[in-house]
Ligand SMILES: Nc1ccn([C@@H]2O[C@H](COP(=O)(O)OP(=O)(O)OP(=O)(O)O)[C@@H](O)[C@H]2O)c(=O)n1
């Protein structure tokens with residue numbers, strides 16, 4: 001039975017977010033963004049382990065231990081990330097291999113900056129894996145009209161038929177994903193998600209429709225939006 005692992009890339013600087021603290025560390029409804037994201041997976045019984053990838057300086061300083069507190073136990077020691085998100089994901093995969101994960105084990109990669117992932121959407125992705133030999137990712141069909149921009153001027157409209165926004169988690173077999181990332185990085189291919197590396201190798205992963213409130217905290221305003229999403233969810237429950 002293939003085990004299911006998670007890599008949480010949290011090695012970014014949050015430059016678009018601004019502020020003095022990287023966005024994965026800022027407080028969101030009483031705990032760091034990163035803690036919200038980690039808890040989603042630490043509480044999921046089907047997940048064998050969570051590999052956290054942090055900025056090298058934060059790993060070295062031990063800052064993350066103070067941030068997450070004693071109550072959060074990470075069975076796998078966090079590792080340092082790299083210059084790009086794809087580098088951090090690759091380093092997380094290599095750490096999983098070193099920890100004994102099998103080549104055919106599944107790995108879900110989920111942005112630390114997406115703390116609002118619904119457990120229902122995670123379960124949809126996990127449930128899809130037996131029927132997703134070429135991997136699977138959460139996504140959502142584009143619902144807005146899309147423009148191609150140059151110098152804040154519209155150059156025209158992009159046909160949105162069949163276009164989806166890729167979200168995370170994205171799920172692939174460990175060794176296939178690691179190999180695809182290595183090939184893409186060696187070719188200096190612009191890789192912004194795991195699926196794009198796999199697609200370059202001819203894989204056609206399944207798109208599993210998720211919810212638009214699985215936002216990525218990117219700009220400063222996104223933090224208040226994430227807080228409102230989680231508050232509304234608490235109200236529902
Ligand atoms: N070298 C990097 C860059 C990004 N990430 C992680 O990948 C996720 C999505 O990336 P993004 O939203 O671009 O985060 P940042 O790179 O921090 O943001 P920015 O581009 O604004 O600096 C985040 O959880 C981020 O921490 C990472 O692990 N290693």
Ligand SMILES: C[C@](O)(CO)[C@H](O)COP(=O)(O)O
Nearest residue numbers: 085111166167168192193216
């Ligand atoms: C992986 C991702 O979240 C899918 O939409 C996105 O590509 C990350 O992009 P970023 O520029 O690294 O935030």
